Amino acid sequence: MLLNQFLFLAAILFCIGVYGVLTRKNGVLVLMSIEVILNAVNINLVAFGAYNDDVSGQVFALFLIAVAAAEVGVGLAIILLMYRNRQSISVADADALHG
Amino acid sequence: MFSAEVATDISWILENAWIIPAIPAASFLLILFFGKKTPGGGHWIGITSVLAIFALSLWSAVAWIGYVDDSHGAEAEAEHAAVVEEFAVGDTLTLAAAEEPVEGEEHAVEATPGPILSERDWFSIAPFDTFKIGTLVDGQSVMLLFVVTFISSLVHIFSVDYVAGDRRYTHYFAFLSLFTSAMLFMVLSSNTLQLIVGWELVGVCSFALIGHWWEEKPNSDAALKAFLTNRVGDIGLLVGMTILFFAAGGTFDITTINTMAGAGEIGQGTLLVASLCLLGAVMSKSGQFILHTWLPDAMAGPTPVSALIHAATMVVAGIYLVGRLYSVFWVGLAIPGSNINALALIGGVTCVFGGMLAFVQNDIKKVLAYSTVSQLGYMALALGVGAWTAGMFHLFTHAFFKACLFLGAGSLSHACHHSFDMKAEMGGLRKIMPKTFITFVIGSLALAGIPPMAGFWSKDEILAGAGVWPGTGGNGTYYIPFIFGMITAALTAAYMSRVIWLVFFGQYRGHSQPHENGPLITVPLMILAFMATVVGFLNMPPAFATAIGLPESWGERFGHYVEPAGIASFPGDLGHANPSLSLAIVASLLAAGAGGVVWLYYQALYRKDSMATEVTGGLKDKHKVLAAGHTMLVNKYYLDDLYTETIAMGTKGPIAKAAYWFNQNVLDGVIDTVGKGTVGLGRFVYRYIDQGAIDGSVRGMGVGADDSGQMLRKVQSGKIRQYAMLMFGGAVVLVAVFIVAV
C-alpha cells in the first residue's frame, strides 16, 4: 500500500470540506464541513504514524477527536445563541464586525 | 570579577541580601490584608519590618567593611604599609604647603574586592544565556541599603504622629512598605532587567503616595504629572537598556556590561547612544533640568513621603543608575581628560537653575523641592566630571540633611495650621519651636556647605573633582561645570538663609497657635540633625584627619569602602582629585558671604513692616531687569506652559484646527517676519519649526493614516465567508510559493 493513497484521499476530503465551509450559509452545515476537514487531518496523522511505525500519530488523532468534540459543543452553543437572538442561523447575516 | 584567591569568610547577610527587600514586601501584604484589624492601624507592622531591615542593613554594612578589610589584610598587607607611608609623607607636605599648588599626584588606588553576586536562574530564552535574578552586593549597594532603611525608619516613626487620623492611614503605611521594598530591590539588582522592574515599582509607589489625598484635584494632577513625566524618561531607559543588552552580547548582567564597556569590547558610538538614552531616564527620575517639573509638584504628597521619596531616596535612583553603569557613561561620554560632556552640563545647568528657582518660592516645601533639584544636579555634575566617589558621597550626605529639612518643614506645618506658606503663616518661630529650629538650622548649614557640616565635605569634593582649581588633579578640566558649581554653592547658602529668616526670625505672621511637636516628630529630627553633622567626617581627607589628631587611616573611609576601585567592572583609569584647602576656604567663604548678604537684606526689609506677608520695596520693585527675572522664575522658566499649552495642546488639537492655524498664523507670521526684523525672526523660527514643520508632519501622518484606514476598512466586510475565502486563497498562494521555492 502506498502512503500517497491515504494522503490523496485526505486531501480530497479536506478540499470538499473547504468547499462546504465556503459555500454553506447554514451554521450547522458549516460545522459539519469543519468536521470533515478535521477528519481529513486525522487520516493524515494516522497514515504518517503507520508509515513511521510510530504510535504518536494515533495519539494525536485521539487528541484531535477530543478537540473536535469541544469545538462542536462550543460551536453549537454559539449557533443556538445566534438563533435565539436573530431567529436565523445564517452565517451571512452575522456581519456586525464590518468596518 | 571576584577576588577569589582571597580567602575571606563572606558573611551570611552579604550572600542572602534578598531578605532585605523581602521583609518590607511581606509587610506590605500584611498591612494591606490585616492592617486595619491590628492595633495602630498597621503602623506597627510597618515599623517593625523597617526596623528589622535597618538592623539587617547595619549588619550588612559591618559585614561589608569586614569583608573589604579582610581581603586587604590578606592580599595587600605588604604593599599596604608602603602605600600608607607614602601617603603620610605626601600629605604632610600638602598640608604644610596648602596654599601652594601641589602637583596632582593621584592617590594610589588599592584594589577593592569585587561585588558579591548571589544569583538564581530566572528564565531562559533560546539563543541567550539563562537570565538570572539575584543580588549584587558591593559598597554602593550597601551604602544605599543603609541610607534607605535609615531614612525609611525615621519617616515611619515620624508619620505615626504626622499622618495620625488620616482617612487612609493603613493604606499609607502599606505603600511606605512597598516603596521601601521596591527601592531596596532596585538597589540590590544584579542585572538591568531587574533594575528596570525596581525602577518602575518605585515610580508606581511615588504615584500612589503623591496622590495620597487624591480627592483634591491638584494632588491627583501632580501624581499624574510625576508619572507621565517619568514615562518620558522611561522610554530612554528601555531603549538604553536594550542597546546595552545587545551590545553586551545578549546579557542583562550589570557586571558583564560594565566590564565589556570598560574593556573596549563595545564600540564607543554604541555606548554614547546608550548613555544618552539612559540620561533621559536619569533626567526624569532624578529631576534634571527640563524634565524636573514634576518634582516640585510632587510636594502635594504628605511631607514624610516627600522626605523619603522626593528628597532622600527615590529621586537618587537616576544618580544610582549612573553610578551603577559607570563604565558605560565613562567610555560613552568620554569623561576622562575632557572639559565638558552631556552629563556634567545637564548637572551644572540643573544645579544653578534649580537654585535660582528655590529663591522665589513662598512655600517652604517648594523651596526644598527646588533645592533637591539643585543638589541632584550637583550629583549628576560630580558623576559627569568623573568624581564618582564625590557624587556618591553627596548622595549619602544629602539624604540625611535633606530628610532633616523636609521633616523639619513637616514639623513646622504640623504646628502652623497645615500651611507651608513662609510669608503668610510663619515667622518668629525660633522661640516657640526650639527643637525644630535648631535641627532645621543644622540641616540648612549642612545643605549650604558650611564647615564642618556634612554638605561641606561632599560639596568640596565635587568642586575639587572638576579638576579646575590648581592642584586638584581630577579627570579633566571642567571649567563650565566648576563655575556652575561655585555659583550654586553661593545660591544654596543664600536661599536657605532666606528660608531661615522668614520662618524663624521676625514676628509670627500666622493666625494659629503654633506649638512644639511631640517626641515622635522631634526625635527623628534630632537624629537626622546629628547625622547631618557627623557623616561628613566619613570621607574627610587623610591630611585633615592627621591635622585634628586622628589616625591618618581614618581619612576617606567612605571612598575606601564604597568605591569599587581596581576591579574590572569599574573604570580603571578613574583619577581621584586631591582635596585643596584653598578651594575649601574660598567655597565656604562664598557660601557664608552669600548667606550673610541675604540675611542682612531680609532683616532690613522686614524692619519696615514686620507683619508684611507680601514684601514691597524689595529689589524687584526697584529694578526692571530684576523684576523681569523674578517673573520668569516665578513662572518656572515657563516650562510648564511649554509642556501643557504648546506641546500637549498642539499634539491633541484636531487636525482641521491645526491646518486652519497653519494657514492663518504661519503664513501671516512669514509676512510679519519680513517686516519685524530680528524679534520677528525668532518668532518665525519658533512657529515655523515647531508649529509648522512638526505640526505639519504630524498632520500629514494623520491624514495618511486616515486615508489608508478608509481604504482598508472596505476589506473588513464582516462577512465570514469572505474571510474564509481569503484565508484559504492565501494558503494556496503560500503553498504555491513553497513549491516553487523548494
Place this chain on the structure above:
Amino acid sequence: MIQAALLAVDIGDASFGIPDVFFAIIAIISVVAALRMVTTNNVVHAALYLLVVLASVAALYIILGAEFLAVTQVMVYIGAVMVLLLFGVMLTRTRIGNETDLNYEKRWIGGLVSTALLAVMGYSLWEFFGSEALAADRTPTPTSEVADSIFSTYIVPFEAISVLLLAALIGAIVVARRD
C-alpha cells in the same frame, strides 16, 4: 483470476492487494458521501451523509491498523458528535426537507478556491511522497501501546486536553443558557 489480475498491477515496490480493494471502495464511498453532504439541500440528509463519511474514515483507520482509534471514532463522532449536530438541527428549527436558502450564490468561487487548494496539495504530495510505501508486514497497533504513549510521553498534552474539554463544557453552558 481476480487475485492474479490484482497481483499483476505493480506500482513502485508495493503490489496491489486485497486491502487496496477495500481502500478503493471506502475511498469512493467517502468522497461521494462528502460531495453529497456539501451539495444536498436537505440538512438532515447532509447529517446522514456526514455519518457515512465518518464511518468510512473509521474503516480507513482499521485498514491502517489503528483499531482503538476506529472504535473511538465510532463512539465519539458517530455516537456523540452526530447526535449533537442533529440536536443543533432540531433546536434551530431548520425545516426537515428541502430548503432553498442553504448556500451562497456564486458557489463557483468556493469551488475555484478548493480546487486550487487540491491542485497545490496534490502536486506537492505527488512530488514528495510519490512512491513511498507502507510496510507490508504491519500488524494492528495494540491498544496498550496507545495507552502507554498517552500516559507517559503525552501526559502533559493529555492533561491540557482535559482542561480544554472542561473549559469548552463550561463555555458552552455559559454561552447557550437562557438568562
